[in-house]
Amino acid sequence: MRAAQLYRYQLPMDAGVVLRERRLKTRDGLLVRLSDDGCEGWGEIAPLPGFSAETLEDALPAARDWLMAWRGGDAPPLPAIASVAFGLSCAQAELDGTLPQAADYRAVPLCTSDPDELFARLDGLPGEKVAKVKVGLYEAVRDGMVVNLLLEALPDLTLRLDANRAWTPQKAQQFAKYVDPAHRPRIAFIEEPCKTRDDTRAFAAETGIAIAWDESLREADFTFAAEPGLRAVVIKPTLTGSLQKVRQQVAQAHALGLTAVISSSIESSLGLTQLARIAAWLTPQTIPGLDTLSLMRAQLVRRWPASTLPCVTVDTLEPLL
Numbered sequence: 001m002r003a004a005q006l007y008r009y010q011l012p013m014d015a016g017v018v019l020r021e022r023r024l025k026t027r028d029g030l031l032v033r034l035s036d037d038g039c040e041g042w043g044e045i046a047p048l049p050g051f052s053a054e055t056l057e058d059a060l061p062a063a064r065d066w067l068m069a070w071r072g073g074d075a076p077p078l079p080a081i082a083s084v085a086f087g088l089s090c091a092q093a094e095l096d097g098t099l100p101q102a103a104d105y106r107a108v109p110l111c112t113s114d115p116d117e118l119f120a121r122l123d124g125l126p127g128e129k130v131a132k133v134k135v136g137l138y139e140a141v142r143d144g145m146v147v148n149l150l151l152e153a154l155p156d157l158t159l160r161l162d163a164n165r166a167w168t169p170q171k172a173q174q175f176a177k178y179v180d181p182a183h184r185p186r187i188a189f190i191e192e193p194c195k196t197r198d199d200t201r202a203f204a205a206e207t208g209i210a211i212a213w214d215e216s217l218r219e220a221d222f223t224f225a226a227e228p229g230l231r232a233v234v235i236k237p238t239l240t241g242s243l244q245k246v247r248q249q250v251a252q253a254h255a256l257g258l259t260a261v262i263s264s265s266i267e268s269s270l271g272l273t274q275l276a277r278i279a280a281w282l283t284p285q286t287i288p289g290l291d292t293l294s295l296m297r298a299q300l301v302r303r304w305p306a307s308t309l310p311c312v313t314v315d316t317l318e319p320l321l
Helices: 056-071 082-096 115-122 140-153 169-177 197-207 243-255 269-282
Strands: 003-012 026-036 039-045 129-134 157-162 187-191 211-213 230-235 259-262
Touching: 003 056, 026 056, 026 082, 039 082, 039 269, 056 082, 082 243, 115 129, 115 140, 129 140, 140 157, 140 169, 169 197, 187 230, 197 211, 230 243, 243 259, 243 269, 259 269
Parallel strands: 129 157, 157 187, 187 211, 211 230, 230 259
Antiparallel strands: 003 026, 026 039
């Protein structure tokens, strides 16, 4: 017999988390649990403020309506709302066993402000040294100096950079000016440095620094294509939609010889463990971008391996269905 539950959660965030000039004090979302014939599947619905097209208030009725129809024996199509489609499709995939259990818990360490902290995290790290640096939060010149310092100090380090379209072409050039051309090949890619795709393409051509599409994947006029200077696409499933759509995007990228990176939208530990499973399944050769649990002060229902954060249990959550 089918059963469906819907819960609301709210997790405290680290005081320093700022998204699109907005301080994020809590991470708010929904958890879904589907049960049928002794099996169950979980999913997380967590629109990311400032990035998702929808709000949690938009997501809630769509999720509730779908769950009530499913519980009644129907097979309703997934809602068009990206976070709802992703969370529900994950719950279905767990329920029917199509989401493999094997997970890639490797994380690319995230550096937002303190290079010394990143040095400490990378020191002695076995295997490939890859880190991610958020740029565009400070002056472009400072960003260039920090990136150059990291690459100079750690000769075996590769960096992924994320600018979130923060720069004008002039600012982007100021950044590049302070990165030694000899170090630039060790920048795996920079995600959308400029406000427009054409300016980002020009930046890649002028500097030789590889680029990646991120926000562009969610725009109506975007099409997958191999381009000069383009090395990767960054896929954030919570912002993308259903698990089927995520699989399609990964397949399209790989068919063009591009790297596909599964990346977090600051999901809870439950959502992150599912993203780690998706990454092991669809992009096994690429370390995913999932180092966001440190931005939170608690885990949720499922623990991330080796995390010492306290874990909120399902019995403490607010039931909505």
